[in-house]
Amino acid sequence: MAYVEANADAYITSGTSDEAGHLSWLVFLAVFTERDPRAFGESSLDLxxxxxxRFEVAESGLFGTVDDYTPVTNQSLAIIALNAAGADVPVGALAWLQAQQCETPAEQAGGWQGYRAEVTSGVLAxxxxxxxxxxxxxxxxxxxxALQALAAVGRVDDPAILAGLGxxxxxxxxxxxxxxxxxxxIGDPSDPNSTALVIQAIRATDDFNLDGWEFxxxxxxxxxxxxxxxxxxxxxxxxxxxxxxxxxxxxxYQGLWGLTQRPLPTVLVGPVPEPIDGDSPQVGDPSTPVAPSFTG
Incomplete structure (x- = not known):
């Protein structure tokens, strides 16, 4: 931890097109080691x-910048991180993430790809x-x-999650x-990294069990x-x-996420935005660790 705290500034901008993702990982680390994410490391970074x-610097509702591969991931991590630290999650951020979910073609419906660009006003590719x-x-x-982000703010019964599980x-x-x-x-054989990530999402969203997934x-x-x-x-x-x-x-290291069967910090601690579809949010697993208070 001493090394991470001493080099946090460099890590935030190292090897990434936008710092939103790296900031989110540091927030996770701060929360789970009971450090203050608003005064982290040797330089007391307000993560x-x-x-x-980084919100809406490039596109309405989006954390970070745009490329073909990382916007959905960075957006999801930012939502989970803010919620884990007890900070507000912008309603627009959740709307952006849900709009990115695939609807067509049929075999991809429910999944997310790295980014869907707007082709005409209000219409995504x-x-x-x-x-x-x-x-x-x-x-x-x-x-x-993406599914873990929606679960993090309590939307475990959202149709978007059911489609993602499909x-x-x-x-x-x-x-x-x-x-x-x-x-x-789709069509690839199993690998440990992908399997670990999917187990996390199932645990976060599907009533916290793996029943019904024999294949x-x-x-x-x-x-x-x-x-x-x-x-x-x-x-x-x-x-x-x-x-x-x-x-x-x-x-x-990524496989450990699946072996321990623990999702990313998907605890409902922050203020919850009004659901986009009008449904009441559902609180997640009460056994998930609660983010610590940094104000006493």
Whole structure:
């Protein structure tokens, strides 16, 4: 933690097109280590104010800037982070995120891709088909983060969440070596990173259980466990489709999210915007840790 606190300023802008996402990760860290996200690190960074300053800098309702891959992820992380810290989540931010959900083509309905641009006033481009070779088609990560963001503010019964869970069922793979898990895109075999992210979203939104997700010869939990190295010097690490049976650092750290079956901080602590569809928000799992108070 001392290293992170000393280098927080550099991390915020390092290797990213916009700092909203990195600010959100630091807010998560501050909340769960009981540090003040409004006075974080050696330079007492106000992570919340800085994150809020990224709202609508490029587009109405959006945190951060626009590219083909990251807006939905950054938006979702910002919503979860603000809520976890007890800060207001702008109504427009939730409206933007819900509008980005895929409606067409049919096989992508309910998922989220990295970004849908406006083609005419108030009309967004259709999502890319599952057969597209473009890497910014609807994917496990964008959809998982979006669903966790909606769950974070209590919308666990929102039709958008039900549609997203339906997209996950189309994403699920029966292929070996880890059947029952999820790939990055529809049609992909399972990988540990995507499976971990989807487990987080299911836990956050689907009544906090994995019942009903058996598929082929496995289920998400069994698929996740299939990647764990059980013997030798790398025991406990995860392998991946890209590591030829060897330990994979990226799969290991992200895979822990799925192995522990814990979503990102989706606790209802901040003021909740009025639901877009007029339905009453639903409070999430009461066992989720509550963000600490930093004002005594």
């Amino acid at each position: 919340i104010s800085r994150l809020e300053s 259709a999502c890319l088909p599952a057969t597209s070779a473009e890497f910014n088609r609807a994917d496990a990560a964008s959809t998982s983060f 997209w996950f069922h189309r994403l699920q793979s029966a292929a070996a070596p880890a059947p029952g898990g999820f790939g990055q895109y 082929g010869a496995g289920d998400p939990e069994a698929s996740m466990n299939a990647w764990v190295i059980t013997s030798g010097p790398d025991a406990g690490a995860l392998t991946s489709p890209y590591s030829a049976g060897a330990a994979d650092l990226y799969a290991t």
